Each structure stands twice: as structure tokens, then as C-alpha cells.
Amino acid sequence: MITFEDVVKVYPGGTTAVDHLNLELPTGKITVLVGPSGCGKTTSLRMINRMVTPTSGRILVDGADVSQQNEARLRRSIGYVIQHAGLFPHRTVLDNVATVPVLLGQTRRAAREAALGLLERVGLSAEFAKRYPAQLSGGQQQRVGVARALAADPPIMLMDEPFSAVDPVVRAQLQAEFLRLQQDLGKTIAMVTHDIDEAIKLGDHVAVFRTGGRLAQFATPRELLAEPADDFVASFVGRDRGLRSLSFDSAAELPVRPVDGIDLDDSGRPLGLPGVFTKDDSLRVVTDLVISSPGGIAVRVGPDGAADGLVSHHDLADYLASRRS
Amino acid sequence: MNFSYLTDPAHWDPSNPGSIPNLILSHLGYTALALLIGAVIALPVGLYIGHTGKGSFIAINAGNAGRSLPTLGLLMLMVTLLGLGLLPVLIALTVLVIPPILTSAYAGMRNLDHRVVDAARGMGMRPWQVLSRVELPMALPIMLSGFRNAALQVVATATVAAAVGLGGLGRLLIDGLAVNDYSRVLAGAIVVAALAVLVDLFLALIQRLIVSPGLKGS
Ligand SMILES: Nc1ncnc2c1ncn2[C@@H]1O[C@H](COP(=O)(O)OP(=O)(O)OP(=O)(O)O)[C@@H](O)[C@H]1O
Numbered sequence: 001m002i003t004f005e006d007v008v009k010v011y012p013g014g015t016t017a018v019d020h021l022n023l024e025l026p027t028g029k030i031t032v033l034v035g036p037s038g039c040g041k042t043t044s045l046r047m048i049n050r051m052v053t054p055t056s057g058r059i060l061v062d063g064a065d066v067s068q069q070n071e072a073r074l075r076r077s078i079g080y081v082i083q084h085a086g087l088f089p090h091r092t093v094l095d096n097v098a099t100v101p102v103l104l105g106q107t108r109r110a111a112r113e114a115a116l117g118l119l120e121r122v123g124l125s126a127e128f129a130k131r132y133p134a135q136l137s138g139g140q141q142q143r144v145g146v147a148r149a150l151a152a153d154p155p156i157m158l159m160d161e162p163f164s165a166v167d168p169v170v171r172a173q174l175q176a177e178f179l180r181l182q183q184d185l186g187k188t189i190a191m192v193t194h195d196i197d198e199a200i201k202l203g204d205h206v207a208v209f210r211t212g213g214r215l216a217q218f219a220t221p222r223e224l225l226a227e228p229a230d231d232f233v234a235s236f237v238g239r240d241r242g243l244r245s246l247s248f249d250s251a252a253e254l255p256v257r258p259v260d261g262i263d264l265d266d267s268g269r270p271l272g273l274p275g276v277f278t279k280d281d282s283l284r285v286v287t288d289l290v291i292s293s294p295g296g297i298a299v300r301v302g303p304d305g306a307a308d309g310l311v312s313h314h315d316l317a318d319y320l321a322s323r324r325s
Numbered sequence: 326m327n328f329s330y331l332t333d334p335a336h337w338d339p340s341n342p343g344s345i346p347n348l349i350l351s352h353l354g355y356t357a358l359a360l361l362i363g364a365v366i367a368l369p370v371g372l373y374i375g376h377t378g379k380g381s382f383i384a385i386n387a388g389n390a391g392r393s394l395p396t397l398g399l400l401m402l403m404v405t406l407l408g409l410g411l412l413p414v415l416i417a418l419t420v421l422v423i424p425p426i427l428t429s430a431y432a433g434m435r436n437l438d439h440r441v442v443d444a445a446r447g448m449g450m451r452p453w454q455v456l457s458r459v460e461l462p463m464a465l466p467i468m469l470s471g472f473r474n475a476a477l478q479v480v481a482t483a484t485v486a487a488a489v490g491l492g493g494l495g496r497l498l499i500d501g502l503a504v505n506d507y508s509r510v511l512a513g514a515i516v517v518a519a520l521a522v523l524v525d526l527f528l529a530l531i532q533r534l535i536v537s538p539g540l541k542g543s
């Protein structure tokens with residue numbers, strides 16, 4: 001657990017970057033710090049590994065004040081992915097990833113061997129190991145940045161806009177891989193982004209900052225969408241928050257009507273219809289299907305792919321209305 | 326004017342102390358000594374100024390001052406102060422090499438990508454590890470180009486040693502002029518030029534070997 005206790009950071013020159021921040025980042029979870037540019041996200045993140053010294057207040061990692069710990073040792077125990085990857089241009093991909101293990105005293109050989117396995121974990125084949133950062137695409141560099149931060153298997157990871165320098169398609173791919181990785185690893189992660197969609201997608205908890213370095217709301221993504229604390233958060237979360245909040249609601253309880261009037265094949269699978277969903281999908285998926293399918297109808301299928309129910313515009317609207325009351 | 330001095334085998338006989346190979350050796354000796362002393366003085370100062378940003382004006386002005394200082398004049402001044410010998414020559418040549426080495430060491434450190442240095446610190450490198458494992462390797466291409474510059478200048482200028490009675494390829498020029506033997510002067514000029522090219526090629530090779538391939542073309 002990472003705890004901010006009444007932390008203030010005023011830079012020389014008078015900018016208050018962080019203003020009386022109290023925050024708890026739970027162990028094993030992803031906490032996303034999000035907010036408009038210049039609101040103190042990076043500053044908050046960098047106070048955790050002492051790259052920035054607070055003006056007042058304390059930061060504790062598992063109850064221990066970071067300011068009392070050896071700077072270099074503290075940093076080696078915390079994975080750090082910086083904005084724009086920050087890879088060492090003069091070192092191969094493999095040696096970039098091996099950096100912290102070598103600092104911790106591992107032999108170069110052992111560290112490189114382990115690094116090779118890590119590259120694979122972040123989706124890079126061994127052919128990239130001998131390349132230099134300048135020979136990689138932006139997305140590949142970001143992967144190496146993540147692998148480098150993971151190399152010493154630190155319990156805590158700080159990630160500053162780790163997926164910002166890539167196009168939306170690659171970003172979605174990196175995000176999905178990242179979530180899969182985190183499911184295996186269960187790190188305590190503090191991630192910074194200014195993209196609220198990314199925050200909602202990746203965060204177990206989201207801390208929304210407002211300009212001036214003040215915390216506007218700390219909540220789960222679901223709470224954030226359902227009950228924004230004030231107008232600032234509401235507008236930051238965006239106008240389609242109603243629709244987006246449906247992605248946290250399961251379609252399992254959604255009533256369906258009997259399958260009738262659509263073409264099925266011999267084993268009961270719907271023919272020629274685009275939109276099918278299962279009980280595991282979210283209400284957002286169903287809403288999207290209902291809107292986009294020609295007949296205004298979404299088909300529910302069972303595990304075997306056979307149709308077992310239909311949902312129309314009206315059914316969905318009624319269900320959503322009934323949830324309100 | 327002809328190539329007869331250059332092509333006469335007697336002038337290439339190493340057992341003769343005034344022969345071209347021996348002059349090349351002493352010439353290279355002055356060059357290497359001046360570069361060594363110059364680097365020992367200028368590298369730490371340039372790196373320190375570049376690293377801390379303190380005293381940048383020294384590094385910037387050193388370049389200009391160095392270029393405008395006449396080496397021969399400085400040499401004569403040193404000789405009047407210190408008498409004849411190796412010392413005044415070394416001082417004059419060292420003063421020549423300090424500015425390019427200092428300025429390039431400074432520029433190499435100033436031009437570092439601060440995000441990469443920041444990442445190095447953030448990963449838990451101690452200050453000297455950041456310097457030796459990240460900053461120096463990244464600054465190396467610029468630093469070496471300054472060193473090559475200095476080497477070229479000092480190879481060409483080390484001929485002044487002969488003006489105060491020492492050896493080196495300047496002997497061919499000065500003695501040739503003194504006895505109106507233009508074939509000898511030509512030989513001196515050609516060998517100095519060839520030596521400069523060879524020294525630069527040699528340093529280019531070193532640069533290839535010690536600069537990371539990851540920094541090529543950046
Ligand atoms: N080293 C510094 N010296 C002075 N002021 C700084 C320094 N670093 C940041 N600031 C200021 O502190 C405020 C917060 O900066 P910070 O980098 O934490 O913002 P951020 O939320 O990460 O923004 P972005 O989304 O643009 O990265 C800004 O107003 C910034 O100008």
C-alpha cells in the first residue's frame with residue numbers, strides 16, 4: 001500500500017503542483033491518476049520514488065516513510081516506466097531490460113537470460129533482443145519500457161503515461177496485454193494518464209485531479225461514472241458517461257423473449273445476423289448491438305452458440321428504466 | 326621543386342637520427358603528449374561544466390579564445406620565460422588542444438537527452454553510475470569529434486617544435502627553407518599532411534570501436 005499523507009509540493013518559483021494530497025493506493029491493484037495537463041500527476045508519481053521531494057507531508061510504502069530510505073535502493077525496488085519510454089539509446093534492448101537486475105548485483109549473463117523471458121512476456125520475440133531502441137517502433141519501445149520496469153520483479157510499479165506515444169489501435173492492444181499481465185503479477189501499480197477512457201478501462205481505482213494539484217475524487221471507475229463528485233469530475237468524465245457506465249453492468253439479468261422470426265441453422269445458431277451476445281457480456285455490448293443491428297434486435301446465444309433469446313430496443317429501454325427505480 | 330628528397334631511400338633509413346621515420350616518431354610524440362595533457366586538463370573541466378551547467382561561459386569562450394591564440398607567438402613567449410626545451414613546446418601545443426576538447430566535452434554533456442538521464446536515476450543508479458554508464462557513453466560521439474579536431478590541429482601545428490631547435494617534421498620545413506632546398510620543404514609538407522590523414526583515420530577507427538552502434542546516425 002502506498003499512502004500520501006497531507007502531501008504538498010510547491011516548486012521553486014511558486015507553482016503549487018500538489019496541494020494537500022491524501023490518498024491510499026491499495027496493494028495489488030491498479031490506481032490511475034488522471035486529470036488535465038499540469039495538474040500534478042507526474043509530480044505525485046515521482047514523489048513516491050523520491051525523484052521529487054515533497055515540500056511537506058509524508059509518503060509511506062507499506063507504512064514506511066520513503067524519505068527515511070536509501071534513495072537508490074528505494075528506486076531499485078520500484079519499477080518505473082517514464083513518459084516516452086526513456087530507453088538507453090546506447091544499449092541493446094536486452095541490456096536495457098537487464099539494467100536493474102545488474103544494478104542489484106546479478107551477473108550480466110543471468111540478467112540477460114531473464115530479460116529474454118520478459119521480452120516474450122511483453123510480446124516481443126527474441127529477434128528484438130539485439131536491436132537498439134532507435135531501431136524500434138514507438139509501441140515496441142513502450143513494451144521494452146514496461147519490461148525494463150518489471151525486470152527486478154518489484155512489488156510496486158510507477159507508470160507515467162506508458163501507452164501515450166502510440167496510435168489508438170496499438171494502444172488498445174498494449175492496454176489489453178497489460179491487463180492480462182497484471183492479472184498474473186498482481187503488482188501495486190500507480191499509473192498516470194490524462195485519458196479518462198484509459199483510466200476507466202485500466203484502473204481498479206481512479207484518482208481524478210483538478211488543476212492546482214487537488215484531488216477531486218477517488219473512486220472505482222463505476223462509481224466515477226455513476227456518481228461524479230462535482231461538475232468538474234462530471235465534465236471531465238464526459239457526456240457519454242451514462243453509456244459507458246453500462247460496460248460495468250452484466251447482461252446476465254437482462255430478460256429475453258423467445259427466439260422467433262429469425263433464421264437458424266441445424267444446430268440452432270443464428271444465420272446471417274451480425275449481433276450476438278452472451279450472459280458474460282456487458283449491457284454496453286448489448287446496447288451497441290441493438291442500435292447497430294438492422295432489425296433493432298440482439299440475439300443472445302448460449303455456450304454452444306445456439307440462440308436462446310432475443311432483445312429489442314424496447315426490451316432494453318424498459319430494463320434500463322426499471323433499474324433506475 | 327621535385328620529390329627527390331621524399332623518394333631518396335637514405336632519408337627513410339631509421340638508423341639516421343634526422344631521417345623521416347625518426348622525425349615522424351618525434352612529431353607523433355609531441356602530438357600524443359600534448360593531447361594527453363590537454364585531455365587530462367580539459368575533459369574533467371568540460372564534463373563538470375556540462376554536467377552542472379556552472380560556468381558555461383568558460384566552455385563557450387574557451388572555444389573562441391583558443392582559435393584566436395597564435396601558437397607560434399605563445400611558443401616564443403614561453404621560450405623567453407622558460408628557456409629552450411621540450412616544456413615550452415608542450416605548453417604551447419597543450420594550450421592549442423584544450424579548447425576543442427573542453428568545448429566538445431561540454432557540448433556532449435549539454436546535449437544529453439534529459440529524459441534518458443532521468444530514467445537512469447529513476448531506476449536507482451547512483452550519481453557516478455549515471456555518469457559512467459549513461460551520460461559518458463551517450464556523450465562520446467560529440468566528445469570524440471572534438472578530440473579528433475584537436476588531434477588534427479596539433480599534428481599540423483607540432484611543426485613549430487623545430488622553430489625552437491627540437492625535432493619533428495618541422496625540421497624538414499625549417500632546414501629546407503634555410504638552405505633553399507625546396508624538395509625537402511615539399512617532403513615535409515606532404516608527410517605532415519599524410520600523417521594528419523592517417524591519425525584521423527586511426528581515431529575514426531577507435532570511434533567506431535568504442536561508440537555504441539545504437540548512437541550511430543543520431
Ligand atoms: N521541475 C519543475 N519546476 C517547476 N515547476 C514544475 C516542475 N515540474 C513541474 N512543474 C509544474 O508543476 C505543475 C504540475 O506538473 P506535472 O508535471 O506534475 O503535471 P502533469 O499532471 O503530469 O501534467 P501532464 O499531463 O502535462 O504531464 C505544472 O504547473 C508544472 O508546470
Ligand SMILES: [Mg+2]
Pocket residue numbers: 041042043083160192
Ligand atoms: Mg506528466
